[in-house]
Amino acid sequence: MLTRSHWICTLAVAISWATGLGGWAHGDERSDPLLDRFNRGSHSVTAFEDVIVVPMDSKRVLPHQTVIIRSGRIFAMGRTGEIDIPEGAERIDGRDKYLVPGLVDMHFHLFPADGGTDPESVDHALALLVANGVTSARSTLGSPNHLEIRDRIRTGKTFGPTLYLASPPLHSKETPTPARVRELVYQYKTDGFDLIKLVLKDRTDYDSAVVAAREVGLPIFGHVGAAIGIEHALEVGQSIEHLDGYVRVVEEDLKRLAGLVRATRRANVWNCPTQFFHECLYSRDLAKVGSYAGVSLVRQSVRDEWNRQKTEAIGKHADKEAELATRRRIIKALRDGGVRLLVGSDSPGDFRVPGFAMVEEMRSLHRAGMTPYEVLDSATRLPADYFSALREFGTVEVGKRADLILLNANPLQDIDAVLDQAGVMLRGAWLPRSVLDDAAKRHAAALF
Numbered sequence: 001m002l003t004r005s006h007w008i009c010t011l012a013v014a015i016s017w018a019t020g021l022g023g024w025a026h027g028d029e030r031s032d033p034l035l036d037r038f039n040r041g042s043h044s045v046t047a048f049e050d051v052i053v054v055p056m057d058s059k060r061v062l063p064h065q066t067v068i069i070r071s072g073r074i075f076a077m078g079r080t081g082e083i084d085i086p087e088g089a090e091r092i093d094g095r096d097k098y099l100v101p102g103l104v105d106m107h108f109h110l111f112p113a114d115g116g117t118d119p120e121s122v123d124h125a126l127a128l129l130v131a132n133g134v135t136s137a138r139s140t141l142g143s144p145n146h147l148e149i150r151d152r153i154r155t156g157k158t159f160g161p162t163l164y165l166a167s168p169p170l171h172s173k174e175t176p177t178p179a180r181v182r183e184l185v186y187q188y189k190t191d192g193f194d195l196i197k198l199v200l201k202d203r204t205d206y207d208s209a210v211v212a213a214r215e216v217g218l219p220i221f222g223h224v225g226a227a228i229g230i231e232h233a234l235e236v237g238q239s240i241e242h243l244d245g246y247v248r249v250v251e252e253d254l255k256r257l258a259g260l261v262r263a264t265r266r267a268n269v270w271n272c273p274t275q276f277f278h279e280c281l282y283s284r285d286l287a288k289v290g291s292y293a294g295v296s297l298v299r300q301s302v303r304d305e306w307n308r309q310k311t312e313a314i315g316k317h318a319d320k321e322a323e324l325a326t327r328r329r330i331i332k333a334l335r336d337g338g339v340r341l342l343v344g345s346d347s348p349g350d351f352r353v354p355g356f357a358m359v360e361e362m363r364s365l366h367r368a369g370m371t372p373y374e375v376l377d378s379a380t381r382l383p384a385d386y387f388s389a390l391r392e393f394g395t396v397e398v399g400k401r402a403d404l405i406l407l408n409a410n411p412l413q414d415i416d417a418v419l420d421q422a423g424v425m426l427r428g429a430w431l432p433r434s435v436l437d438d439a440a441k442r443h444a445a446a447l448f
């Protein structure tokens, strides 16, 4: 049996495919203005002049900085006036603006090729991520065609963030023996997946996957079935989605929360709570879900269908406010206990528009009691650490990949500032707000 949240999560994705079928626009990839702009921009030289840098290496801001970008990397950074701006560089006025690392959506669904889905929907979703400052994403439900999508992005044929790919999920039903599980883990490593996704209910299968993943050097993450149990998942170091395992234990006995937090910290286990996904799913307020960021860009007929399904769900299901409060309590306790949390949108889905949903998750985590700095840390530096790629991205430092967002306000004071973007830099290519707004409109209308 799958865990409840997995079932819901999978169902939500399935519904969004079903409601979207036949409705996707067919754009011409070759004339994609974002891709053209990216391919021109990624090789150019850009200077952010007199900008306030929020480096995210610690809780500080660096005023009056000039940052030079060259060949997709942060080439130089220092006090304005002390840094030479190369001739021919595109100059961006950074006065009173904040330069922060690009965001990483740690729970994102690339559509599978065999899902009966228009492959162009993938392009729409990827564009929406970048249009909201998401410059890297972890795909959490693998499919063989994702390897090709990642290659197309790497080679400039598809516009999109840097992708980290989970393997196809290991289910007990489809992987009947521990030997088969082991074989698949080795296969996924050879194929080129970055992580092993676990949805195994059988303990022997699960342990076989854990050992094999360790042998091939791939991290494991995913759901925690009842037969596995949170304690065992912590023991083997699986990183955990949706607070699986915690909610049930804490609902039964609140006194066990402190012990669970300590065990999680001791095991150094990562958590991706996907709180916004649960708020969205459990909300009984049509006006509220309709006001989530990005939803107004979705076609009216699709929104009507979302509303119809939401109304039906409200009639069928019990109030889940208590569970949402428990989740908030767990998030806060984990954070205060030094556990590393990640920001994941669990999009696309009903009322969850890629990219916009990432910012909504940041707001949700803030409402759960995390400070703006902690939330931003969970969306930038910590994911890079998760992928053992801190030398590559995650902070604003010389040598790192030029994945950046220019904000009109200070995100350390108000997390909503993350929505107020003057522009995004994707691997060295500058995309100003007007371009992003246009892209968000087009792709949100076409995706669903």
Ligand SMILES: [Zn+2]
Pocket: 009, 010, 107, 109, 140, 346
């Ligand atoms: Zn999901």
